[in-house]
Amino acid sequence: MDKQIVKDCWRKSWPTVLAILFFAIVSLAYFYPATFEGRELFRNDVEGAxxxxxxxxxxxxxxxxxxxxxxxxxxxxxxxxxxPSYPSTKALQEIQNVGTLRAPLNIMGNYAWLLFAMMVGFFIFMRSLKQDVIVAVLGALFWTFSSYFVILIVAGHIWKLTALCFIPPTIGGMIWLYRGKYLKGFVVTALFTALQIMANHVQMSYYFLFVMVAIAISFFVQAIRQHQLGAYLKSTIGLVLAGVLGVAINLSNLYHTYEYSxxxxxxxxxxxxxxxxxxxxxxxxxKSGLDKEYITQWSYGIGETWTLLVPNLKGGASGYVGMSPELMEKVSDITSDPQSQQILAGMNQYWGDQPFTAGPVYVGAFVLALFIFGCIRVKGPVKWALLAATILSVLLSWGHNFMSLTSWFIDYFPMYNKFRTVSSILVIAEFTIPALAVLGLVEFMKHPKESLKDVRSWGVALGLTFGAGILFYILPTVFFNFVSTQEQEMFNQAMSGNGQLISMIVNDLTALRVSVFRADVLRSLVVILLSIVPLYLYSINKLKPLWTVVLVGAISLIDLYTVDKRYLNDEKFEEPLSVSSxxxxxxxxxxxxxxxxxxxxxxxxxxxxxxxxxxxxxxxxxxxxxxxxxxxxxxxxxxxxxxxxxxxxxxxxxxxxxxxxxxxxxxxxxxxxxxxxxPAWFVKDIKVVNNANEEMQALDSTHLRETAVVDKRFVSNELSSLKLMTDTTATISLMKYAPNHLEYKSLSKEPGLAVLSEIYYPHGWTATIDGKPADILRVDYVLRALIVPAGEHTIALDFHPKSVKTTELVAKVAFWILLAVMILSIALPLLRKQDEIKRLDEDNEDHTKEDAK
Structure with a gap:
């Protein structure tokens, strides 16, 4: 390769290399010293599974x-x-491991790589918006350290967080496509679509389709206005093809998930x-999805949405007050009564609407202010898409607190009824808020004096953040309820209606929670005030642009970082032996x-x-x-x-x-x-029922060792012709047992129905009797059964779905196509650069010859 090409590539890429190095350092620093000491995190969901x-x-x-x-x-x-583990995705997994610095050396440990991938992914998204490296770094920090994401690590929702790592760059690829960077946009969209789907958290990918649709609509409106529908159509086709390629690479997982669902x-x-x-x-x-009550069990409270501004607005994470020494000190300050102190120690630190929570969704006080400012000042299609997605995200997160909208989506929006925990749709707001906040900051930096004069923009932004915070601090009980109706009822029952004691406990509990609430409100107010200072100094030419961005970023990073450490800190990490035990x-x-x-x-x-x-x-x-x-x-x-x-x-x-x-x-x-x-037995008789209701009800009274309950849909001519089994010596024994292979020996004087104590699943299981295919029937609502001829037989059941081979072939072909396009996207710019240098050299040579003449 020409030395000039290498120099040009390095000149353009070194700021990005420094940004990636910075991301790695920040990620490792967050988990210091646990990562370097080999300690591990005991995560709640990991315990459960x-x-x-x-x-x-x-x-x-x-x-x-x-x-x-x-x-x-x-x-x-x-x-x-x-x-899920399929051979076709192993190469893609290696690409992911290399890209997240876990291969060939595991530099990032078990957890830091997640923060690193989050930052790099959002950095790519910000670069697609034509933002400078330093601004893209700022956006990456805002996004990654939003509290919900580190809380996911604590809870053990690693698949969910992995999917979220790769969603911003997917959207970045989409934006490149709509801005005419066809090859780059196609590769980035296809690669990160494949990576996010491989993370196997369809719910997160589904939610962000709302964002992508909003962006596509915004660019469509722009294309109409600018008479560029041809280019828009070309970009959309590229987007669809990239999406199809990313999906095809994960076809094995997606198809079997669909079949299984x-x-x-x-x-x-x-x-x-x-x-x-x-x-x-x-x-x-x-009947075609989850129960509405189950779907909306975790619904964000309408008032609880203010946690975007004040993290401890509802007390933070669930847990007894008595587990926190800091809170118990507050309890001692509020009351000296031992009974009251004991009752308060047993109360929940969290007083929001959800059954329980590992922590709030906090995006940063000043980040939220910048977002609101950006909603007004920023222009262009991306702004409207981000704003629309934010509003939808917040409204849908309310779940049963805004049931008219939630019910409409559950009943009429495709696939929405397949997902639970509607509060998690706030991940969209956690993406859109920092994105529009950064764009708002850039707008201010470009036009500081004009922005300062725009009282409407700053008035709304600071009014809804700083102004709201002041009101909350002064009049907390006017805006929020600190003791729930359920807690009031609990006190009434526990204290036999002792009004004086109940009143004292309610007052003390309210005082405790107001104290926690006010402390965090004051904290958010200080963050906003500190962040305004560098922007003001910049607007009067007392601070350079770089240092302005650095200071704003540092204040918000410290803000987010310290909130995150409330939920994921070094004390959470233990020795590996302790975790496994x-x-x-x-x-x-x-x-x-x-x-x-x-x-x-x-x-x-x-x-x-x-x-x-x-x-x-x-x-x-x-x-x-x-x-x-x-x-x-x-x-x-x-x-x-x-x-x-x-x-x-x-x-x-x-x-x-x-x-x-x-x-x-x-x-x-x-x-x-x-x-x-x-593990298996022959039944004497068969009880045929008409439907699922009768089949379930028959289990209440049927002697299941003697009689099999069969839905009429499984009654074949062969089954109908079976006579009552009278052979009391008939046996069937389990000889070989593996998760995907079962082998039985049967011995009977007459044909009969053998019930296997194995859960029936209609896809993938095959049965043979002496090597000849046999039909698997469903009996007793959940079990498998086979019609076994008289005599001695070997019965085998195997779970080797043929669909895996078909989907694997498609997935491997799709991966090789992606790899070829990736190589092409790298090689073409280099070849063009080499041709350009060659032409320049030839031109210089011609000029030299002319000068010599």
């Missing part, structure tokens, strides 16, 4: 083969949304009946059960919330477990049968052991279940 699919990991370690089915939770389910709680239930004791609201369940402790009860090497049995742990934990799955095949997308039929079984401990159903699930509390309640004990049916 630590044991999930342990059988698959053990199987892969022993055989080198990956199973797409696990038996470790809910009796068995596909792996598609537990730990139809069978999960997101696909809805066939049942039209309600479980015993169910609330009337459950009758309004959305906490995640899935092996109890004496577990050890006792593990002595039983019989394959295929299951365990029901009744000492925990069995259907919302997965630590039991670390050691056993679990009747319970936790997963937000469990099979709908199994959820129905939980609601109608397992919740009321129907022993017939527990027996058919081969529940061989129960873990129950000991008599003193301090430990666990094991109760064997001799009535468990075993």
């Amino acid at each position: 630590s044991g999930t699919a342990q059988d698959v990991r053990d199987y892969e370690s022993a055989t080198g083969e990956h199973s797409y089915w696990t038996n470790s939770l809910f009796g068995g389910m596909p792996m598609y949304q537990i730990s 139809k069978e999960t709680i997101r696909g809805g239930s066939e049942l039209t009946i309600k479980p015993e004791g169910a609330s009337e609201s459950s009758a309004d369940a959305n 906490k995640a899935a402790p092996q109890t004496e009860a577990d050890k006792l059960i593990l002595k039983d090497k019989t394959p295929g049995y299951r365990v029901f742990n009744m000492t925990v919330d069995a259907f919302n934990e997965s630590t039991t799955s670390r050691w056993h095949n679990n009747i319970g477990g936790y997963h937000p997308a469990k099979l709908q039929r199994y959820q129905d079984l939980i609601s109608f049968q397992l919740a009321r401990r129907n022993m017939q159903v527990l027996d058919m699930l081969n529940t061989k052991y129960f873990i129950v509390p000991s008599h003193d309640g301090k430990s666990q004990q094991v109760v064997p279940n001799p009535g468990a049916f075993g």
